[in-house]
Amino acid sequence: MTEQALHLAPFDLALAALLLVINGGLSIWLGLGLTKSIAIAATRMVVQLLLVGMVLKYLFAVESPWLTLGVVLLMVCFAGYEIMNRQDRKLSGLWSYGIGVTTMTFAAVSVTVLALATQLRPDPWWDARYAIPLLGMMLGNAMTGISLGLNNLLTAVTRDRWAVEAQIALGHRREIALRPFLRRALRNALTPSINSMSASGLVFLPGMMTGQILAGLDPVEAVKYQLLVMFLIGGATGIGAGTAVYAAAWRLTDNRHRLRLDRLEDPDA
Amino acid sequence: MLSIRNLRARHVQVDDLDLETGDCFTVMGPSGSGKSLMLRAVADLDPAEGEVTLDGRERMTMTGPEWRRQVMYVGPESGWWEDRVGAHFEDPESVVGVLQRLGFKAETLNWPVSRLSTGERQRLAIARAFDRGPRVLLMDEPTGALDQAATALVEGVIHDFLMDKGIVLMATHSKEQAARLGTRTLSMAAGRLSA
Structure with missing residues (x-):
């Protein structure tokens, strides 16, 4: 089927790139400083994508599982x-990076392997032609979901710490005291992927x-x-955000069900 | 009986303290001397080493929530997590008596939290604690935001609690309050208690 594909010459791309000159002109005219x-x-995009294209071409050609794994780790x-x-x-410490990376990797890798299998x-099954682009998409979306969820949870618990502390002082368990915060954080994390599902096809073509x-x-x-x-x-975002938000909530409390804001960087800021 | 032995938390330590049923110990001392931190450590809200027992039962033999249900901290900043006052009570029916003694009516339970004044919040936070039926109340300046009339209401409720086999450990800035309620007054300086 791909024989119908139109061939893009460098000149055609350069012509399209000229459109960005309009943005530049707008910036000069209105003094946007952009x-x-x-x-x-624009330069970064061109260089990065060309590099990725060449890397992928090489990766597809050599068919090495170790090289594929290396690229996965880098991503x-x-x-x-x-x-x-x-x-x-x-x-604080390695927890921020650790929770983000483990939950994202877990979500993206398990969903990708499921699709490949x-x-x-x-x-x-590890053919880079399938594995790398798929994993890239899963990582990207899980990443967005996880950062939205974690950011929402941590800022809300810090801002409303007295609402959490009041419940803990009254003898509520940590899962009860944090429930409204977990809910809000997960809703925040999942909303973009739900929105893009319902709008796709009508408003934009993916x-x-x-x-x-x-x-x-x-x-x-x-x-x-x-x-x-x-x-x-959808699956990768849900799994990633869910595990990340719960892991962070558990790290923010301890086995005596205390709120441990001292485990945040700059807890008093 | 509430017994504290060698309690060590961040910035505070209590070597030896026993409160019998009906006791109300008041703790006075300058701001920042560690009164709140001491009360929080006893409630197991902040990590602490040492032994704290209620009627001979060490707190580590029960979960944090089980301990705090009996040894309850009422802080100077009352947090609220639902929209309506009533949603913060476990048994709104039976709490009406305490509400009335604190100067509220039953319909207060339907009020939105956002409408409460600071003083109302403080009194309702005390009512909310009584609703859970604790044995010990650790009160952190319970009348700090209250006028004289409201202070009298709160002290009345605390007095009744002590008559009813309760135990109170309270931080306060008011000598008069310490004299009215306290069976013993302690002072706190630089994280250490003295008689």
Whole structure:
């Protein structure tokens, strides 16, 4: 089917890139001060994507499970760092990075392996052509869900610490005292993926599907792939955010059911 | 009887303290001397080493929530986690008596928390603690935000609690209050208690 794909010449891309000049002009005209940022962001995007393209091409060609694993580890480290950077309030020590990375990896890897083992069945099962893009999507979405959930939980518990402490002082167990906070954090984490499910197709065509259609794939086939990916994303986000939020709530309390805000960085800030 | 032996927490320590049924010990001392931290450590709200027993039962033999249901801390800042006052009570029916003695009516239970004044919050936080039926109350400036009339109501309720086999350990800034309620007055300086 891919033989219908149009071939993109460098000149065509350069022509499209000229559209960014409009943004630059707008910035100069209105004094937005964004010219430099636009230039840097556009250059970064071009360089990063070209590099990724070459890396993937090489990875697909050599078919090495170890190299694939190495790339996976690299992706996980970057995503974990990103989760940590998106927190206004962090657990102290290695906990912030640790909870983010483990729950995200657990969610993304288990969902990806499930898809590789049942729906896609490439041969070998770890074939980088399938494993890397899928895992990338799962990591990205789990990462967003986890950072939203953790950020919401930690800021809310710090802000409303007296509401939690009051319940604990009255003899409530930690799961009862934190229940409203866990609920709110999880709702916050899952809302984006629910919204994107209900709007997809009507308001926007998901990027992956658009790309496949442009590359010449039959639209119905592209939709099927997109549906699979959306289900997997939903699963990865739920598993990731759920485990991360509960793990953080457990770290914020102890086995005597006390609230332990001293386990946050700058607890008094 | 509440017994405290070699209690050591961050910034505070209590070597030896026994409160019998009906006792109300008041603790006075400058702000920052550790009165709140001491009360929180006894309630097991902050990590602490040492032995604290109620009627001979060591607190580590029960869960944190079980201990705090009997040895209950009532802080100077009352936290509220539901919209309505009544939702913070476990048995709103039986608490009406205490509410009335604290100057409220039964319909107070339907009030939204957001409408309460600081003083109302403080009195309702005390009512909320009585609702759980504790043996010991650890009160942290229970009348700090109250006028004279409301203070008298709160002291009346505490007095009745002591008559009814309760035990109270209370931090206060008021000498008069210590004299009115206390069976013994202790002072706190730099995290250490003295008679």
